[in-house]
Amino acid sequence: MRGYVLRRLLALIPTxxxxxxxxxxxxxxxxxxxxxxxxxxxxxxxxxxxxxxxYHLTDPLWKQYVDYLAGALHGDLGPSYRQRGRTVxxxxxxxxxxxxxxxxxxxxVAIGCGVPLGFLAAxxxxxxxxxxxxxxxxxxxxxxxxxxxxxxxxxxxxxxxWVPTSGWAGLLSRQALIPVFALALWPLAAVARYAxxxxxDVIRADYVRTAKAKxxxxxxxxxxxxxxxxxxxxxxxxxxxLAFVVTGSFYVExxxxxxxxxxxxxxxxxxRDYPVIMGTTLLLAIIVMVVNLxxxxxxxxxxxxxxxx
Amino acid sequence: MSExxxxxxxxxxxxxxxxxxxxRSSVSRGFWTDAWRRLxxxxxxxxxxxxxxxxxxxxxxxxxxxxxxHEKQDLLALYASPSxxxxxxxxxxxxxxxxxxLIGARISLTVGLVAECIIISIGTALGLxxxxxxxxxxxxxxxxxxxLYAFPDLLLIIIVMSYLKAQLGGSTLGWLAPFAGMNxxxxxxxxxxxxxxxxxxxxxxRLVRGQVLSLREREYxxxxxxxxxxxxxxxxxxxLPNTLGPILVAATLGVPNAILLEASLSFIGLGxxxxxxxxxxxxxxxxxxxxxxxxxILAPAxxxxxxxxxxxxxxxxxxDALDPLLKRx
Numbered sequence: 001m002r003g004y005v006l007r008r009l010l011a012l013i014p015t016x017x018x019x020x021x022x023x024x025x026x027x028x029x030x031x032x033x034x035x036x037x038x039x040x041x042x043x044x045x046x047x048x049x050x051x052x053x054x055y056h057l058t059d060p061l062w063k064q065y066v067d068y069l070a071g072a073l074h075g076d077l078g079p080s081y082r083q084r085g086r087t088v089x090x091x092x093x094x095x096x097x098x099x100x101x102x103x104x105x106x107x108x109v110a111i112g113c114g115v116p117l118g119f120l121a122a123x124x125x126x127x128x129x130x131x132x133x134x135x136x137x138x139x140x141x142x143x144x145x146x147x148x149x150x151x152x153x154x155x156x157x158x159x160x161x162w163v164p165t166s167g168w169a170g171l172l173s174r175q176a177l178i179p180v181f182a183l184a185l186w187p188l189a190a191v192a193r194y195a196x197x198x199x200x201d202v203i204r205a206d207y208v209r210t211a212k213a214k215x216x217x218x219x220x221x222x223x224x225x226x227x228x229x230x231x232x233x234x235x236x237x238x239x240x241x242l243a244f245v246v247t248g249s250f251y252v253e254x255x256x257x258x259x260x261x262x263x264x265x266x267x268x269x270x271x272r273d274y275p276v277i278m279g280t281t282l283l284l285a286i287i288v289m290v291v292n293l294x295x296x297x298x299x300x301x302x303x304x305x306x307x308x309x
Numbered sequence: 310m311s312e313x314x315x316x317x318x319x320x321x322x323x324x325x326x327x328x329x330x331x332x333r334s335s336v337s338r339g340f341w342t343d344a345w346r347r348l349x350x351x352x353x354x355x356x357x358x359x360x361x362x363x364x365x366x367x368x369x370x371x372x373x374x375x376x377x378x379h380e381k382q383d384l385l386a387l388y389a390s391p392s393x394x395x396x397x398x399x400x401x402x403x404x405x406x407x408x409x410x411l412i413g414a415r416i417s418l419t420v421g422l423v424a425e426c427i428i429i430s431i432g433t434a435l436g437l438x439x440x441x442x443x444x445x446x447x448x449x450x451x452x453x454x455x456x457l458y459a460f461p462d463l464l465l466i467i468i469v470m471s472y473l474k475a476q477l478g479g480s481t482l483g484w485l486a487p488f489a490g491m492n493x494x495x496x497x498x499x500x501x502x503x504x505x506x507x508x509x510x511x512x513x514x515r516l517v518r519g520q521v522l523s524l525r526e527r528e529y530x531x532x533x534x535x536x537x538x539x540x541x542x543x544x545x546x547x548x549l550p551n552t553l554g555p556i557l558v559a560a561t562l563g564v565p566n567a568i569l570l571e572a573s574l575s576f577i578g579l580g581x582x583x584x585x586x587x588x589x590x591x592x593x594x595x596x597x598x599x600x601x602x603x604x605x606i607l608a609p610a611x612x613x614x615x616x617x618x619x620x621x622x623x624x625x626x627x628x629d630a631l632d633p634l635l636k637r638x
Contacts (some may be wrong), residue, residue: 014452014456015455015456015459018453018456019456019459019460022460022465023468026468026469026472027468027472029472029476030471030472030475030476135353138618138621138622138625139614139618141621142565142614142617142618142620142621143614143617143618144569144572144573144613144614144617146573146576146592147592147610147613147614150592150595150596150599150606150610151607151610153599154599154603154606154607157600158599158600158603159603165599165600243461244461250463250467250577251573251576251577254577255596265464266467266577269467269468269471270471270578277468281461281464281468284461284464285459285460285461288459288460288461289459292459
């Protein structure tokens with residue numbers, strides 16, 4: 001087990017290096033720079049040259065590649081080009097907690113509602129309940145998060161005026177309802193589909209039939225006997241979706257005006273703020289990989305039959 | 310995504326595999342006819358198919374009967390509400406929303422089909438090579454796939470797309486300059502195709518490789534090899550036809566994904582070039598005025614959701630039809 005974890009952690013290194021290399025060269029190969037003239041803000045050539053020099057952009061490419069990597073390994077993601085005097089570390093510290101909270105809340109909603117609904121559909125297989133729930137699930141999977149967010153804003157913000165149309169005042173405010181639900185709908189629907197199909201697998205197992213034969217009530221069977229085994233596949237994809245939700249919140253954040261890292265990243269890409277793009281990308285990639293590792297390990301906890309050598 | 314196509318336990322009896330090449334067509338038509346019959350019996354899938362055909366038809370013939378061009382601005386009728394003159398109203402430049410919606414359908418459907426064809430071709434080719442050749446080729450391809458899987462895919466596409474957009478359409482053209490004219494003629498779609506093709510082949514590649522790995526060891530492949538069949542023949546006559554079903558399902562379910570990615574890219578200004586009326590772009594334009602003129606955003610939002618829904622229902626139906634064993638009674 002320990003060897004397995006170690007090997008997985010070591011395997012992160014080449015992957016991160018590959019991602020770093022791809023992003024580094026793609027960004028440098030993209031024409032245009034952070035201090036291009038934008039019409040409204042003329043930049044004198046001397047000023048631009050000085051800025052380029054200050055941020056080591058005049059160094060040879062391989063040196064920039066090595067220098068930034070060395071800094072990143074020491075936890076220093078460099079200065080932001082767009083916000084003078086701020087480092088990427090500070091920016092991430094400011095914006096990431098909001099995205100993380102939003103993502104975790106959305107995932108909690110998705111699992112908290114998705115799993116019971118999926119189980120319910122499985123227990124009531126091929127009834128109207130099942131068909132209706134699965135129909136809704138496909139709708140949930142098919143609707144892009146920015147569409148969900150805008151429709152919710154139009155209905156609840158503009159027409160009904162129950163919630164403000166944009167802004168952020170912490171997770172425990174009415175403003176948070178729309179972004180959390182908009183972000184949660186897709187994983188909720190997907191989790192429900194998974195929970196249904198894995199419950200259908202389990203519900204036919206012999207031990208469930210035995211429990212039924214003993215005369216246990218259906219609810220007790222589902223909750224106490226079937227649920228634990230049916231949850232194993234759900235955990236896998238819940239982990240994948242958590243990574244997706246934490247990293248993929250650009251859209252919901254942009255539409256609902258939540259000042260999270262996703263929205264900041266999209267702005268940084270158009271402003272060519274290389275260190276911010278790189279720092280955020282590496283952070284998100286590490287999150288995705290670590291979550292995947294945790295998911296694989298949690299198998300062993302949930303299912304004693306699985307062992308890692 | 311992989312949830313929908315669990316590859317292995319496909320014990321479909323297929324007598325045509327060992328029969329001489331001349332008889333193959335008649336027997337394999339039986340399988341496809343069977344699948345088609347099952348699909349026709351699925352009301353949701355058929356409703357989706359009709360909806361998509363209708364949408365495609367509308368998108369093709371739209372300019373013939375629409376009274377307004379999708380680019381014509383009417384500065385006296387900005388944000389007009391739906392009326393007899395403009396069925397869906399107009400947007401912030403006074404452009405007719407119905408016209409834009411239907412031209413937008415062209416873009417979405419084109420992206421869905423063309424980009425998905427590119428994705429499937431790349432994924433199938435690499436998956437076949439990886440699965441069939443094995444060894445270091447296999448591990449190299451799968452290493453790359455694994456690394457790219459760890460990359461948040463939306464982020465990768467956004468970075469690739471901002472690179473392509475600058476290379477293809479910026480003021481200083483890069484090495485892709487020869488294609489800039491074509492990209493411009495397509496309204497920026499070429500960049501979208503390339504970005505999707507480069508980033509979305511992973512799932513197909515894994516699926517095909519898995520299929521090939523399991524098929525490669527089957528008796529009929531061994532028999533073909535024993536009879537002196539070369540790699541090319543084995544791939545063409547045995548591996549590819551037997552992988553076609555799962556590929557078809559993956560493709561159908563990949564189409565909405567491609568449409569969604571294009572809309573998402575256009576939504577943040579990295580997709581098609583304005584004034585091309587991509588649904589994603591229309592939604593992002595509508596966000597600006599959502600408080601005062603919500604009708605502008607609702608039409609494209611509903612259109613994109615319905616289209617994605619239809620493709621998903623069709624894909625689910627197709628999977629059930631092609632793989633009756635997977636569908637639990």
